[in-house]
Amino acid sequence: MSDLPKSDELFAGLDHKPQKKDWMDTPVNIRKGMYCYSANPASMETLGAPFARKWNPLEEDWKLPENWQEIIHNGFRERLDRFRTFKVFMDICVRCGACADKCHFFIGTGDPKNMPVLRAELLRSVYRNDFTTFGKLLGRVAGARPMTLDVLKEWWYYMFQCSECRRCSVFCPYGIDTAEITIMGRELLNLLGLNIDWIATPVSNCYKTGNHLGIQPHAFKDMLDFFVEDIEDITGVNTEPQYNKKGADILFITPSGDVFADPGTYTCMGYLILFKYLKDKYGLDVTWSTYASEGGNFGFFTSHETMKRLNAKMYAEAKRLGVKWILGGECGHMWRVISQYMNTLNGPADFLEEPVSPITGTKFENAKSTKMVHISEFTADLIRHGKLELDPARNDNLKVTFHDSCNPARGMGMFDEPRYVIQNTCNHFYEMPANTIRENTFCCGSGSGLNAGEDMELRMCGGLPRANAVKHVRDKFGVNMLACVCAIDRAAFPDLMNYWVPGVDVTGVTELVGNALILPGEKERDTDLRGEALPGMEEDDAE
Amino acid sequence: MEIEKLLTERKTAISRKWFEQVTDTYPSDTSKFLKQQKDPFANPVGSTTMNSLQGVLDELLKKEPDKEKLVFLLDPVIRIRTVQAVFTPSQAVGFVFFLKQIVRENLKNECRDLQTLTALSAFEGKVDELALIAFNIYMECTKTILELKANHEKGKVYRAFSRAGLVEEIPDDGPELIR
Numbered sequence: 001m002s003d004l005p006k007s008d009e010l011f012a013g014l015d016h017k018p019q020k021k022d023w024m025d026t027p028v029n030i031r032k033g034m035y036c037y038s039a040n041p042a043s044m045e046t047l048g049a050p051f052a053r054k055w056n057p058l059e060e061d062w063k064l065p066e067n068w069q070e071i072i073h074n075g076f077r078e079r080l081d082r083f084r085t086f087k088v089f090m091d092i093c094v095r096c097g098a099c100a101d102k103c104h105f106f107i108g109t110g111d112p113k114n115m116p117v118l119r120a121e122l123l124r125s126v127y128r129n130d131f132t133t134f135g136k137l138l139g140r141v142a143g144a145r146p147m148t149l150d151v152l153k154e155w156w157y158y159m160f161q162c163s164e165c166r167r168c169s170v171f172c173p174y175g176i177d178t179a180e181i182t183i184m185g186r187e188l189l190n191l192l193g194l195n196i197d198w199i200a201t202p203v204s205n206c207y208k209t210g211n212h213l214g215i216q217p218h219a220f221k222d223m224l225d226f227f228v229e230d231i232e233d234i235t236g237v238n239t240e241p242q243y244n245k246k247g248a249d250i251l252f253i254t255p256s257g258d259v260f261a262d263p264g265t266y267t268c269m270g271y272l273i274l275f276k277y278l279k280d281k282y283g284l285d286v287t288w289s290t291y292a293s294e295g296g297n298f299g300f301f302t303s304h305e306t307m308k309r310l311n312a313k314m315y316a317e318a319k320r321l322g323v324k325w326i327l328g329g330e331c332g333h334m335w336r337v338i339s340q341y342m343n344t345l346n347g348p349a350d351f352l353e354e355p356v357s358p359i360t361g362t363k364f365e366n367a368k369s370t371k372m373v374h375i376s377e378f379t380a381d382l383i384r385h386g387k388l389e390l391d392p393a394r395n396d397n398l399k400v401t402f403h404d405s406c407n408p409a410r411g412m413g414m415f416d417e418p419r420y421v422i423q424n425t426c427n428h429f430y431e432m433p434a435n436t437i438r439e440n441t442f443c444c445g446s447g448s449g450l451n452a453g454e455d456m457e458l459r460m461c462g463g464l465p466r467a468n469a470v471k472h473v474r475d476k477f478g479v480n481m482l483a484c485v486c487a488i489d490r491a492a493f494p495d496l497m498n499y500w501v502p503g504v505d506v507t508g509v510t511e512l513v514g515n516a517l518i519l520p521g522e523k524e525r526d527t528d529l530r531g532e533a534l535p536g537m538e539e540d541d542a543e
Numbered sequence: 544m545e546i547e548k549l550l551t552e553r554k555t556a557i558s559r560k561w562f563e564q565v566t567d568t569y570p571s572d573t574s575k576f577l578k579q580q581k582d583p584f585a586n587p588v589g590s591t592t593m594n595s596l597q598g599v600l601d602e603l604l605k606k607e608p609d610k611e612k613l614v615f616l617l618d619p620v621i622r623i624r625t626v627q628a629v630f631t632p633s634q635a636v637g638f639v640f641f642l643k644q645i646v647r648e649n650l651k652n653e654c655r656d657l658q659t660l661t662a663l664s665a666f667e668g669k670v671d672e673l674a675l676i677a678f679n680i681y682m683e684c685t686k687t688i689l690e691l692k693a694n695h696e697k698g699k700v701y702r703a704f705s706r707a708g709l710v711e712e713i714p715d716d717g718p719e720l721i722r
């Protein structure tokens with residue numbers, strides 16, 4: 001044996017065992033595929049954001065203002081004073097590690113700095129150094145370190161590898177919400193103009209034209225008109241909606257992704273069908289708005305002020321039109337903003353009425369203050385009262401599983417309504433394993449503005465735990481459709497499935513409703529909303 | 544004794560060792576987690592790696608390993624390592640070679656005659672082939688990622704618009720989205 005070369009000598013260059021080092025001594029290494037491009041200065045200027053400039057994360061010089069350390073220090077102090085939670089979260093972590101392995105980015109990337117506890121330590125170490133006596137005295141022994149350029153870069157890299165999903169908070173015995181720490185971290189970075197473009201440009205578009213994509217009112221209407229035509233081809237019924245109607249009962253707002261990007265567009269067709277049905281049967285008076293043409297609020301990923309500005313637009317429109325209350329579509333962070341922040345941002349919306357379903361008489365107590373009801377709650381209530389005539393067999397080609405989108409689930413507490421809707425519109429529904437759904441749900445890996453193209457590797461890593469659970473139900477039950485109630489999910493999941501679980505498609509819950517709902521006077525349908533042959537109609541199709 | 548038979552008897556120990564070395568390619572905190580957490584849904588990287596390695600070893604120990612099957616078995620672990628930025632490309636696939644050293648160590652006492660040495664070298668030939676398979680899978684995965692990047696959101700929005708016959712209203716390079 002001795003004269004045979006050892007194989008690890010042959011492959012010494014593979015260097016398979018990383019050195020064991022303390023996290024503070026592991027320098028940040030910004031890698032391609034794991035970060036998003038820096039913000040376009042023009043978008044930053046629209047928003048009046050400070051220090052708008054071109055800068056490249058891979059370059060040494062980030063073109064920071066000279067007094068950047070002072071800006072961060074003062075910004076930190078201001079936020080400690082202003083947000084009690086932030087101060088508490090900085091102080092009370094006992095580093096028990098219960099959260100450490102709960103983050104999908106840690107699980108997927110294998111990078112220890114994606115453990116929530118370490119992500120928070122990035123800020124906490126500076127907090128100790130700048131604001132605590134023992135940190136000032138003992139320095140590193142007390143887990144403190146001064147703010148340096150390397151630390152700043154590390155903040156930036158890892159604050160944008162957190163999707164603010166709150167999964168870690170579910171496991172923390174003290175209820176520390178690392179998402180809130182990331183939110184603060186990003187606010188501080190924004191003080192130096194260090195935003196990413198996938199957030200800054202949508203926010204700027206939203207500010208200017210009312211939606212993230214910057215699409216103008218006439219194009220918004222053209223798209224809906226096109227859906228109306230498509231629906232008429234499929235069902236024989238004209239589902240023409242109302243736009244900007246003053247005095248309508250209800251204003252409907254959904255993320256622009258539903259109007260402009262596949263497969264959300266089919267969910268949008270579902271809304272149109274549902275509203276037409278309710279109008280014909282019960283006289284429901286809903287209007288769309290070409291001004292408040294976006295539910296999503298990427299301002300939430302920037303700063304509290306920006307979030308407030310974008311949120312205000314929906315309520316301004318409700319006020320202008322004089323509606324009674326707002327019905328919200330299948331969005332993620334719109335709902336997080338509504339249920340967690342709306343009241344103290346722009347609320348309470350006293351000029352609106354407490355939402356009551358005009359059809360069932362159900363009072364939506366949970367929306368008493370925000371005056372905004374989720375489409376799944378609304379639909380579930382209609383089904384519960386036997387108000388919808390449904391033919392679930394039209395979804396029989398689908399074996400469906402449901403992903404609890406982080407925001408409606410953990411940010412809002414809605415778990416059962418979408419499931420109830422799915423189970424009444426589909427005959428084949430299968431749950432993913434318990435530790436991956438409901439409040440334990442795994443993020444899509446692309447939330448909080450990370451659903452860009454350039455950080456695809458990061459998104460695939462972050463989405464791995466979710467995809468792994470989908471793969472399980474695909475292999476076990478033949479699941480071929482992943483349902484969700486979030487536009488970012490609908491944009492992100494097709495890529496995720498393509499890489500990890502081919503053969504599984506993505507749908508919104510209301511698309512399933514649109515397929516199953518029997519419109520008064522409709523013709524016999526032979527395709528679903530995607531133009532694919534309905535079960536039993538395949539042969540006719542081939543002829 | 545044929546070495547395949549010997550190795551088959553010892554395969555649990557061998558695959559455990561291989562798994563340990565592969566997880567040790569991660570930073571130590573991660574490696575600890577990958578080894579300890581047994582729930583496959585809480586630890587998809589650990590469980591997928593374990594299943595992949597065990598399956599691959601089983602197949603390699605057959606007289607005539609089936610190439611298609613090796614691709615199928617090795618794919619999940621390479622698919623993961625391809626997107627994990629902690630690895631360079633060679634680190635993403637190079638773990639395949641760990642198996643050679645583990646097997647040599649394991650057969651230390653048996654490798655005394657030419658026949659066994661020849662058999663060992665034949666087995667190592669299979670590992671080399673496996674490495675080439677790993678390389679192919681890595682390239683396929685990289686290609687998929689590049690395609691996903693190219694067909695990103697901009698493309699999806701553009702498709703929805705062109706389906707609606709609205710494309711002529713949009714500048715040549717698609718809707719004014721995000722670069």
Ligand code: SF4
Nearest residue numbers: 103162163165166168
């Ligand atoms: S909020 Fe979500 S992404 Fe952020 S650290 Fe916690 S688990 Fe990870």
Ligand code: SF4
Nearest residue numbers: 093095096097099172
């Ligand atoms: S679970 Fe809570 S207390 Fe424990 S380390 Fe994580 S944040 Fe700190």
